[in-house]
Amino acid sequence: xxxxxxxxxxxxxxxxxxxxxxxxxxxxxxxxxxxxxxxxxxxxxxxxxxxxxxxxxxxxxxxxxxxxxxxxxxxxxxxxxxxxxxxxxxxxxxxxxxxxxxxxxxxxxxxxxxxxxxxxxxxxxxxxxxx
Numbered sequence: 001x002x003x004x005x006x007x008x009x010x011x012x013x014x015x016x017x018x019x020x021x022x023x024x025x026x027x028x029x030x031x032x033x034x035x036x037x038x039x040x041x042x043x044x045x046x047x048x049x050x051x052x053x054x055x056x057x058x059x060x061x062x063x064x065x066x067x068x069x070x071x072x073x074x075x076x077x078x079x080x081x082x083x084x085x086x087x088x089x090x091x092x093x094x095x096x097x098x099x100x101x102x103x104x105x106x107x108x109x110x111x112x113x114x115x116x117x118x119x120x121x122x123x124x125x126x127x128x129x130x131x
Contacts, residue, residue, distance in 0.1 A: 001046070001114070002043065002045050002046030002049070002062070002065075003043055003046035003047065004046075005039075005042055006039040006042035006043040007043075009035070009038070009039035009042070010039040010040065010043065013032075013035040013039070014035070016035040016038075016039065017031045017032050017034075017035035019083070020034055022076075022081065022083045023081070024076065024079070024081065025072055025075065025076075041061070041065075045062055045065070049062070056122070059118055059121050059122045060122070062118050063115065063118045063119065066111055066114055066115040066118060067115065070108060070111045070115065073104055073107055073108050073111070074108055076104070077101065077105065077108065082097050082100035082101050082104065083100075083104065
């Protein structure tokens, strides 16, 4: 999931920075830094999870990223934004806004499920169990 998510962001950090801006949570200079660094973190974490190199650390980073994603999407949702493709609620018609807001809610639920799976992996790794 992280490898796939990083691909387009690595290829087009400007668009990713604009999408980060739509969350309304950070100043622009931080958005640009995040747009340059986060996709590479996602790529390396994804590769690490697959290869098993620094596996426990990658799970921890994944948990923190999922928590951050959940908080950011939730705050945008609660503030009435529609950010699926970087659009604000007032830039699209009512029907599109409802669809995008439902997609945001679905994404929050998906991220919570991923977070639960990551915690499962973390505690199975720490107990020496294999899944």
